[in-house]
Amino acid sequence: NAGVMQNPRHLVRRRGQEARLRCSPMKGHSHVYWYRQLPEEGLKFMVYLQKENIIDESGMPKERFSAEFPKEGPSILRIQQVVRGDSAAYFCASSPRGQGEVAIQYFGAGTRLSVL
Amino acid sequence: KNQVEQSPQSLIILEGKNCTLQCNYTVSPFSNLRWYKQDTGRGPVSLTIMTFSENTKSNGRYTATLDADTKQSSLHITASQLSDSASYICVVSANGGQNFVFGPGTRLSVLP
Numbered sequence: 001n002a003g004v005m006q007n008p009r010h011l012v013r014r015r016g017q018e019a020r021l022r023c024s025p026m027k028g029h030s031h032v033y034w035y036r037q038l039p040e041e042g043l044k045f046m047v048y049l050q051k052e053n054i055i056d057e058s059g060m061p062k063e064r065f066s067a068e069f070p071k072e073g074p075s076i077l078r079i080q081q082v083v084r085g086d087s088a089a090y091f092c093a094s095s096p097r098g099q100g101e102v103a104i105q106y107f108g109a110g111t112r113l114s115v116l
Numbered sequence: 117k118n119q120v121e122q123s124p125q126s127l128i129i130l131e132g133k134n135c136t137l138q139c140n141y142t143v144s145p146f147s148n149l150r151w152y153k154q155d156t157g158r159g160p161v162s163l164t165i166m167t168f169s170e171n172t173k174s175n176g177r178y179t180a181t182l183d184a185d186t187k188q189s190s191l192h193i194t195a196s197q198l199s200d201s202a203s204y205i206c207v208v209s210a211n212g213g214q215n216f217v218f219g220p221g222t223r224l225s226v227l228p
Binding site: 109 | 157158159160161162165205215216217218219220221
């Protein structure tokens, strides 16, 4: 049973370009969470999704950022018109049940985004 | 404001020694508290999860405690190993588990 798979592991973009980060949850997991970790800082919650639904996006910047978790395929975190401040490690986690059910979250290895 | 604070910020110990990491939180309404271990360049790995009614939970050499009255938690590591070198993150969940608040982590270095 493969763990949470994130790709790419490293992504370099120039200012103004788009970044697409992918996350395939563990088999059987229908809940996905995205977190951002700025250099030398702790993780910050961005968004919580179930299949085809955004449950909580309270941590997501209002502009340029969007996330989806389609019925088929991986979850995608999309950042439009990237700026240098978007440079960070983006982690995805999955769980078999929702947060309210005290489920363990399994994290991927992260995608490190560098904006030049 | 929901906040999680951790201390110390960093810690260096010798292999074989014990250590205790602290977590204080002001998150409410409290749902559960988790400790994660994050190796450099890797994603966090869950160590323990405790709900309001639990005041201690162990996972091998790791033992977490929770005092919901004082809103404090600790993570005790026994007989440390070099592989314990990592950041240890305290995470508190609020609002029935819908919101996660992460602490800044304690960076532990275990030296031979």
